[in-house]
Amino acid sequence: MEQHRPRWMRLDNAAKIYPAAKRKNWSNLFRVSATLNEPVDPEVLQSALAVTAKRFPSIVAGIRRGLFWYYLEEAKAPKVKKDVAYPCAGMYFPQIRKCAFRILYYENRIAAEFFHALTDGNGGLVFLKSLVAEYLTQKHGAAISNIDGVLDRAQEPAPEELEDSFLKYQGEVSGSRRETTAYRLTGTREKHGFLHLTCGILDVGEVLAKAKSYGVTLTVFLASVMIAAIAEIQNERVPVRKKQKPVKILIPVNLRNFFESATLRNFALYVTPGIDPRMGEYSFEEILKAVHHQMGYELTKKNLNTKITSNVKTEKNPVLKVMPLFIKNFAMKIAYNLFGERKACITLSNLGAVRLPEEMRAYVERFDFILGVQKTTPCTCGVLSYNDKLYINFIRNIEEPVLEQKFFTRLKKLGITAKIESNLSAYQ
Numbered sequence: 001m002e003q004h005r006p007r008w009m010r011l012d013n014a015a016k017i018y019p020a021a022k023r024k025n026w027s028n029l030f031r032v033s034a035t036l037n038e039p040v041d042p043e044v045l046q047s048a049l050a051v052t053a054k055r056f057p058s059i060v061a062g063i064r065r066g067l068f069w070y071y072l073e074e075a076k077a078p079k080v081k082k083d084v085a086y087p088c089a090g091m092y093f094p095q096i097r098k099c100a101f102r103i104l105y106y107e108n109r110i111a112a113e114f115f116h117a118l119t120d121g122n123g124g125l126v127f128l129k130s131l132v133a134e135y136l137t138q139k140h141g142a143a144i145s146n147i148d149g150v151l152d153r154a155q156e157p158a159p160e161e162l163e164d165s166f167l168k169y170q171g172e173v174s175g176s177r178r179e180t181t182a183y184r185l186t187g188t189r190e191k192h193g194f195l196h197l198t199c200g201i202l203d204v205g206e207v208l209a210k211a212k213s214y215g216v217t218l219t220v221f222l223a224s225v226m227i228a229a230i231a232e233i234q235n236e237r238v239p240v241r242k243k244q245k246p247v248k249i250l251i252p253v254n255l256r257n258f259f260e261s262a263t264l265r266n267f268a269l270y271v272t273p274g275i276d277p278r279m280g281e282y283s284f285e286e287i288l289k290a291v292h293h294q295m296g297y298e299l300t301k302k303n304l305n306t307k308i309t310s311n312v313k314t315e316k317n318p319v320l321k322v323m324p325l326f327i328k329n330f331a332m333k334i335a336y337n338l339f340g341e342r343k344a345c346i347t348l349s350n351l352g353a354v355r356l357p358e359e360m361r362a363y364v365e366r367f368d369f370i371l372g373v374q375k376t377t378p379c380t381c382g383v384l385s386y387n388d389k390l391y392i393n394f395i396r397n398i399e400e401p402v403l404e405q406k407f408f409t410r411l412k413k414l415g416i417t418a419k420i421e422s423n424l425s426a427y428q
Contacts, residue, residue, distance in 0.1 A: 175306030187398030248274030
């Protein structure tokens, strides 16, 4: 079957913007990591990666430049490295061309960092789970079931895992992309590209109970707390209400929850719920109601399909298709600079509850999800839960921890206490 494996693939519809938007000092990365109950053996990890890599040709790949589009070219497994820097440190284009992801280890932690053109959070998590399963198989002889996102490393990838599901679900009706410009968080930029990481660890049952008491989902609850925190910052910095801007949160949506798909490539869109403070002061209950109803309206199969259709029709535009890549890059850079990060104050991405086969659970103590900062947005937030804990990871490229402080303070006022960790210090 080896001769049928694809050596190269077109980028999926969502991935095309990432190579064009990239800068010398910024690349769109995310990290998923698993913390074991023992120190990581780098030699076994390298061996496990060599086996696992063959199962994921669309992820173990470099981003190559073609005449009309960038494309994926299958690569060899990279060498695992010790995690000595901060999360989601810059990935430069020579590295992206060679292999656009990396595997890092530190003490008990195995981390996978991906250039977003390869895959989304769902695909990255499947890759990490499968890698950790192979590591535990080689290290301990564990017999691990191929369920809960753990793939059989001995199998060839199924065609549906490699498909561009955006093209599969293109419809007839396009949706509007028009959005108001949101308030922008600012601060003192850190020197030398340093990124601050702050993680809040909460009891997931406690947070779910609080969200349920308001009649909303966990994501709606967290987004509402975030909006309230940012609105407070804007009130302090822009006290004249009529000069304020909308406070909106960009929330990625896993389209596999709405459309049947087994793809391991990008298959996500976003919604941007929020409030307009110029209308007046919002209570927390009003914010919850606004976010709940906005997401309820946006997150339907029909509405999401119009967004898919808009994106695919743009890609298939006859003029755009024959336009040389350097012209496309120029146009997409301008579009990204003008519109890409102006629609929301921050990205809040919730990967949901991480599940593992029973045979793995005794070895894995924790998972984390970290989004790299955007080009002009100084903070991002990645969320997931594992076992009975909720992990909320803020990362920022500015000195001031204002947003994190206001966010966790608001949670505390709601009766939810978080244990706080950072990559500078650990404090309660």
